[in-house]
Structure formats: structure tokens, C-alpha cells
Amino acid sequence: xxxxxxxxxxxxxxxxxxxxxxxxxxTSIEEIIVEAGITKSGFFYHFKDKNELAHKMVRRYxxxxxxxxDEIFERGHQLSDDPLQAFLISLKLLxxxxxxxxxxxxxxxxxxxxxxxxxxDRDVRNLIAQSVKEWHMRFRAILxxxxxxxxxxDAIDLGDVADMLSCIVDGAIIMSKALNDPxxxxxxxxxxxxxxxxxxxxxxxxxEKPPVPDSIQAA
Amino acid sequence: xxxxxxxxxxxxxxxxxxxxxxxxxxTSIEEIIVEAGITKSGFFYHFKDKNELAHKMVRRYxxxxxxxxDEIFERGHQLSDDPLQAFLISLKLLxxxxxxxxxxxxxxxxxxxxxxxxxxDRDVRNLIAQSVKEWHMRFRAILxxxxxxxxxxDAIDLGDVADMLSCIVDGAIIMSKALNDPxxxxxxxxxxxxxxxxxxxxxxxxxEKPPVPDSIQAA
DNA sequence: CGCAAAACTGTATCGACGGTACAGTAGTTC
DNA sequence: GAACTACTGTACCGTCGATACAGTTTTGCG
Numbered sequence: 001x002x003x004x005x006x007x008x009x010x011x012x013x014x015x016x017x018x019x020x021x022x023x024x025x026x027t028s029i030e031e032i033i034v035e036a037g038i039t040k041s042g043f044f045y046h047f048k049d050k051n052e053l054a055h056k057m058v059r060r061y062x063x064x065x066x067x068x069x070d071e072i073f074e075r076g077h078q079l080s081d082d083p084l085q086a087f088l089i090s091l092k093l094l095x096x097x098x099x100x101x102x103x104x105x106x107x108x109x110x111x112x113x114x115x116x117x118x119x120x121d122r123d124v125r126n127l128i129a130q131s132v133k134e135w136h137m138r139f140r141a142i143l144x145x146x147x148x149x150x151x152x153x154d155a156i157d158l159g160d161v162a163d164m165l166s167c168i169v170d171g172a173i174i175m176s177k178a179l180n181d182p183x184x185x186x187x188x189x190x191x192x193x194x195x196x197x198x199x200x201x202x203x204x205x206x207x208e209k210p211p212v213p214d215s216i217q218a219a
Numbered sequence: 220x221x222x223x224x225x226x227x228x229x230x231x232x233x234x235x236x237x238x239x240x241x242x243x244x245x246t247s248i249e250e251i252i253v254e255a256g257i258t259k260s261g262f263f264y265h266f267k268d269k270n271e272l273a274h275k276m277v278r279r280y281x282x283x284x285x286x287x288x289d290e291i292f293e294r295g296h297q298l299s300d301d302p303l304q305a306f307l308i309s310l311k312l313l314x315x316x317x318x319x320x321x322x323x324x325x326x327x328x329x330x331x332x333x334x335x336x337x338x339x340d341r342d343v344r345n346l347i348a349q350s351v352k353e354w355h356m357r358f359r360a361i362l363x364x365x366x367x368x369x370x371x372x373d374a375i376d377l378g379d380v381a382d383m384l385s386c387i388v389d390g391a392i393i394m395s396k397a398l399n400d401p402x403x404x405x406x407x408x409x410x411x412x413x414x415x416x417x418x419x420x421x422x423x424x425x426x427e428k429p430p431v432p433d434s435i436q437a438a
Numbered sequence: 439c440g441c442a443a444a445a446c447t448g449t450a451t452c453g454a455c456g457g458t459a460c461a462g463t464a465g466t467t468c
Numbered sequence: 469g470a471a472c473t474a475c476t477g478t479a480c481c482g483t484c485g486a487t488a489c490a491g492t493t494t495t496g497c498g
Contacts, residue, residue, distance in 0.1 A: 115239070129399070
């Protein structure tokens with residue numbers, strides 16, 4: 001990585017933390033450059049304006065997010081051949097990942113920007129819509145695979161179930177911020193996991209242990 | 220209502236629409252007073268600063284929200300004696316209410332402020348935490364009532380299920396903003412309804428009609 | 439009607455911020 | 469040593485939140 005790229009990276013990191021804490025509108029270029037140890041001219045050398053910073057920031061966030069998702073759902077696939085069990089394992093891993101972040105989840109950049117949409121140009125908004133659609137397709141594909149093996153116990157659209165995970169994570173982040181309780185995110189992901197379990201488990205399996213070990217402690 | 224109170228009301232209404240569209244930090248007093256047809260001096264006569272505006276705005280939002288909730292869950296209670304059926308009816312009403320808003324849901328003020336928390340003083344943040352806790356207790360009480368009659372099919376904490384509704388609504392609002400698709404909110408509330416149905420319905424009721432009519436069209 | 443309080447207006451000023459312009463410079467690379 | 473990258477320094481503009489304070493209109497009450 002060249003020196004310029006390094007500086008850009010540092011600026012984006014600082015900006016992201018500030019945007020998640022205060023919102024984009026309230027994040028001043030002044031504070032970013034002070035923390036980054038550069039001048040205002042330096043900032044505008046790297047980014048033509050604040051909107052370009054937003055665009056590069058969202059790009060970075062989405063890529064990193066997708067990387068984590070890939071890892072988690074790949075791991076679940078490794079630990080069980082049954083698509084339902086693999087997904088349930090991945091959801092537990094996701095819940096743990098969310099709660100392991102030291103000072104609580106920093107928040108979802110996508111959500112932060114959605115609440116200030118008028119501040120951003122079409123490029124940024126398209127990028128966000130694109131990534132939400134990608135998450136939908138990712139979860140939808142997993143649920144379709146499960147439905148091949150396990151018949152759903154309710155006639156609900158699996159696309160809506162897929163969206164539900166995104167909604168719950170974003171909603172839980174907001175709740176954890178409002179109550180200053182990072183543990184809510186983990187519990188909400190596990191609540192969604194409970195829904196998936198109920199939706200695909202055989203009707204007779206009332207309050208009994210699932211066929212494949214629920215815990216992945218031994219793995 | 221006196222003339223002063225009327226003006227304050229108008230200012231708060233204008234401010235709320237702007238905050239939901241752009242965020243609090245990007246909402247200028249200038250644009251508020253132009254739209255309200257007053258001067259800057261007039262604004263600061265009613266509110267000592269922007270933070271006081273935020274506080275009164277949140278107060279109004281929470282009160283109105285609670286009023287709508289009271290109405291919806293009261294109506295469900297009228298339409299069925301069974302607590303589960305009453306809740307399922309109310310959730311359908313809630314979904315309809317959410318989707319009936321002409322140009323999509325304006326967004327959750329609480330969520331908007333959570334993403335810009337550093338901008339607000341302790342008063343505003345306490346008010347928000349309080350209202351989130353109130354929603355938790357409201358839904359928790361309903362679920363506890365249901366659990367007396369219908370045994371849950373999973374050992375999930377009912378407090379988490381209660382929180383899930385708040386999370387899903389907030390998350391769905393974000394998603395509907397990101398995709399510019401207001402219908403997502405309705406569908407997510409109905410997905411939550413499906414979860415509640417699965418959680419409390421007897422294990423044998425696989426894909427069959429519930430005992431009490433699901434639809435409230437005839438009501 | 440008269441008067442006081444409420445509900446403003448008008449003017450001026452301040453510091454912080456986003457953004458622009460442009461000249462200059464230190465370090466690296468071919 | 470020329471070209472290029474990665475900046476710094478300085479100066480300036482318009483907007484915004486906020487403060488101060490004197491002046492004016494509107495309203496309700498006795």
C-alpha cells in the first residue's frame with residue numbers, strides 16, 4: 001500500500017467511527033484532519049468533497065461486512081452437512097461475533113446513512129440498496145436450500161424471512177444503542193435462530209433436542 | 220391552545236419531517252424558520268437551543284406512538300377473547316397501519332437519534348431509553364398473558380420476543396428507506412406474526428387454519 | 439379603553455464549518 | 469534533474485448555531 005492509500009485508509013477509519021457516533025452531518029472535516037494529523041488541503045487532495053468520503057467509506061464497510069459473513073456461513077457449512085443445522089450453527093457464530101466486539105457493536109453504517117439520505121448523492125444510495133439486496137439474496141439462497149430438505153411449517157415467503165435477519169440485526173443495534181446494552185444484539189440474533197428452528201423443525205419436535213448437536217463448543 | 224403553543228407545535232412538526240429525512244445535525248434552524256414563517260429570534264424565543272427542540276420533539280413522537288399502540292392493541296383485545304388471537308389480530312392491524320401511510324413510513328425518530336447520540340444531552344437519551352423500555356414491557360405483558368394459555372414451543376425468553384417486534388419495525392423502516400419500498404415494513408411485521416403463531420400454536424397444527432378466523436375483514 | 443404580558447421582529451455579532459483556490463515544498467522514482 | 473506524488477500554508481467565501489438586546493405587534497384581562 002502506497003503512502004497516499006495509507007492516509008486515505010486512516011481518514012476513512014476515523015470518519016467511520018465519528019459517523020457511527022454522531023451521524024454524517026455532524027462529523028466535521030476539521031476533527032477528522034486533526035485526528036489524522038493532516039491539513040485541510042491534505043484532506044481535499046484525497047477526497048474531492050465529503051460525499052466522495054462517504055462513498056469510499058460505505059464501499060469499505062460493505063466489503064468488510066461481506067468478508068465476515070462469508071467466513072461465518074462458510075464455517076457453518078463445514079460443521080454440518082444438513083443445511084438447517086449449518087445455518088443454525090452460523091447464526092450462533094454470528095450472535096457471538098456481534099457480542100464479542102469489545103465496547104459494543106459500533107453500529108451499522110448503512111442504517112446511519114439511511115436516516116440522513118438527503119445528504120448523499122445517488123451513487124451512495126445505490127451502493128447501499130445494492131448491498132441490502134445482496135444480503136437478501138445470500139440469506140434467501142440458504143433458506144431455499146433448507147426448504148428442499150425440511151418443509152416449512154408456515155406458508156411464509158422465505159424472502160421475507162431472509163430480510164428479517166437484516167432487519168433484526170439493524171433493529172437490535174439501534175436498541176443496544178438506546179439502552180446502552182450490547183448484549184441485546186446477540187439475543188436478537190438468537191431469537192431469529194429460534195424462529196428458523198421452529199419454522200423448519202418437524203411438528204413433532206416439541207421442546208426436544210434437535211437431531212444434530214445444537215452447541216458447537218466441541219468443534 | 221394558545222398562539223405560542225400553536226407556533227411551537229408547527230416548529231416541531233417541520234423539524235420532525237426534516238430530521239427524519241436528513242438527520243438532526245443536518246437540519247438547520249434557518250430552513251425551519253423559513254418554512255414556519257417566523258424569524259430566528261422567534262425560534263429562540265420558543266426554544267432555548269436545538270437540544271430543547273429535540274427533547275420536545277421526541278416527547279411528542281413517543282406520546283403519539285403510544286397512542287397508536289394503545290388503539291391497535293385495544294382493538295385486538297375487543298375482537299378476540301383468546302390472548303394469542305387478539306395479539307395476532309393486533310399485529311395484522313399494526314402491519315396495515317404501517318403500510319397505509321401514504322408515502323411510506325416517515326421513519327423512527329428514536330432510531331434517527333440513536334445514530335447521532337453524541338449530539339444530544341442526557342435528558343433526550345434518557346427519554347429514548349425510557350420509551351424503548353416501555354415498549355418492551357407492553358409487548359412482554361401481552362406475551363406473558365398468551366403463555367398462560369398456550370405453552371411456547373421453544374424455551375426462548377419472552378422478553379427477547381417482545382424486543383424482537385421493536386427491532387423488526389425499526390430494522391424494516393431502515394430497509395424500506397434503503398430500497399425505497401414501503402411494503403417491506405408490512406411484510407416484516409407479518410413475518411414476526413408468523414413467528415408468534417409458530418411459537419404458541421400447538422405442535423400438531425401444521426399448515427392448518429387456526430381455530431379462530433385469521434382475517435378480521437368481517438369485523 | 440387601558441395596560442401588561444406574550445409573542446414576536448430587526449439588527450448586529452461571533453466562532454465553527456464546508457468548500458474553493460492556488461502557490462509552494464519535501465520526498466520518491468525513473 | 470525532471471516528473472510525479474503527497475502533501476502544507478494561506479487566504480477567502482457563504483452558511484449555520486447561538487447570543488444579545490432593543491423595539492414592536494398581538495392578545496387577553498380587568
